[in-house]
Amino acid sequence: MRPPSSFKQDFFKKWVVGLQYYYGTSSRDMNILERKKAIKLSADVAMASARDGKTYWSRSLIAKASKQDDCISKNLVKNILGNEYERLTKLPSSILCSKRIRSKKIVRRSCNMRRIRKHAQKRVLASSIAKRMVKKRTQVLKTLVPGGESMDDEFCLLEETIDYLLSLQAQVDVMHKLVNASGLPS
Amino acid sequence: MNATEITVLERQQSQLQWQQQKQHYFEDTHFNLTMNEASLMNNEYRSMKIDPDFDNGWPGLAKYPLHRTGFGGENLPGFVSTESADMNSSISRTFSCPPEKLTSSIGRESFKKRKASDKSVGAENINEKKIKGEVEEVASKINEQIHNNKNNNRETCGDISKENSKVSEVQKTEYIHVRARRGQATDSHSLAERVRREKISERMRYLQDLVPGCNKIIGKAGMLDEIINYVQSLQRQVEFLSMKLATVSPQVDSNIDNFFAKEMFQSTADSYPTIGMLSEVLNPTCYQQLNAVQQVLTCGGLNMDINLAEMPLERTTSTPVSMPGEFLDSSSFSQAQPPSAWENDLQSLYNTGFRHQGRSTAFSSEPFNGNLAASNLKMEI
Secondary structure, three states, X not given: OOXXXXXHHHHHHHHHHHHHHHHHHOOOOOOHHHHHHHHHHHHXXXXXXXXXXXXXXXXXXXXXXXXXXXXXXXXXXXXXXXXXXXXXXXXXXXXXXOOOOOOHHHHHHHHHXXXXXXXXXXXXXXXXXXXXXXXXXXXXXXXXXXXXXXXXXXXXHHHHHHHHHHHHHHHHHHHHHHHHHOOOOO | OOHHHOOHHHHHHHHHHHHHHHHHHHHHHHHHXXXXXXXXXXXXXHHHHHHHHHHHHHHHHHHHHHHHHXXXXXXXXXXXXXXXXXXXXHOOOOOOOOHHHHHHHHHHHHHHHHHHOOOOHHHHHHHHHHHHHHHHHHHHHHHHXXXXXXXXXXXXXXXXXXXHHHHHHHHHOOOOOOOOXXXXXXXXXXXXXXXXXXHHHHHHHHHHXXXXXXXXXXXXXXXXXXHHHHHHHHHHHHHHHHHHHHHHOOOOOHHHHHHHHHXXXXXXXXXXXXXXXXXXXXXXXXXXXXXXXXXXXXXXXXXXXXXXXXXXXXXXXXXXXXXXXXXXXXOOOOOOOOOHHHHHHHHHHHHHHHHHHHHHOHHHOHHHHHHHHHHHHHHHO
């Protein structure tokens, strides 16, 4: 990852492009929530595109944003990404196959086996509890990190989480600065 | 593995192995010889050439098992005792030298010896034993040595030519270095698993440094909890900040402005019932929209709306807002001293918002109850 300052600059440049577009097009009948949504979307896409599509989370975030229905957000994404639109909206292969094809028979059989095992094993070991807890939290983390559902490897997920966290920190910092600069009574 | 632990059976096995390898080697050397002499010869001629050499070499090998059988019984204890020290020094710990090369070099040596010292059985036999020991070692240790490169530098085999050690040095760079502690499994699967776990724990340590307040937490589950909380809080911050920016936008929706202005005036006029009304108004309109957009927003949305209304309320520190610390710090609305009734009602409003949010997020499953309680506590501090 590049030094955070340059990442922030990159992010801010892209975000400003998005915000300019947003201010140019935002119409009177826009709800406050719609406006908020547009701003957040622009910030997210700018953050993801500042990572230059090197990580799964950024790619899946952009892909998700570009698939939104309303034309405002679509145009927003296109505007921020500019000439890199085609390259970045393409999903990496690993995310494309996120819907895994499973044999129903095998799944059913394994479910049955699990049920049997549960019946047989009455006393619960502490290690198994700990394992289950970690598993559940990993699942939650997967839902939080964009594109995390398709990550099977825990190491991969942690890498992505680190990267996403750093980017989020930078994003929050830049947004804070902008809010302060805009002179809100806060 | 010590040399003293070598069983007779193993030795016999290795002997067989060695013989096979030797046979193999002979074929190889013949091939090499012919190749050296005339590399341009065609296949038939080569095969013709092989025959005389083969004749030379073969009797030695044919004799070899006879020696073994003759010497084997009486020599075994001697072998064990005398060779144990020798073997330790001459054990080739280099896994990466290719087996063919090893055997070929050994074979070549013994072949030369056999030629030179014609039929001096004793000396030859010792040499053979050495070789046999090495082969044995290589065969038995090959699995372990795949990953234990540490001994490569220290213990180099005296018998093996230098080219072999060079080869091993070149090849060992392609492997990951893993050190198995005493008592740990050394098969390739568990080693790979250990490498993976080490990598994961390294990442976790890095995350621990990254997430504030995660240093004192022991256990993977707790750390993951903290990480999840932090990511969520950051995401919520982004939501909140974008909401704030939406209010700053130059084309502020006049309808909403009027609406909230009216609200404000009403709330200043008569204190208590408007809060109820406000919440009632907020719930059907904004609340549902927020639910549609994202449920995590609820609390932030409520806060924002109240913010917009600019009610002369002091935001008390005890409000269980799900927003992170900055928001609480940034609240500076203490223009007027609010009545206590207001405060209570607002608190309850926040509470409901927060509870709703807590229920709607993914934390609803049972093992997260403790976590929720913890965050509740944290918020109320």
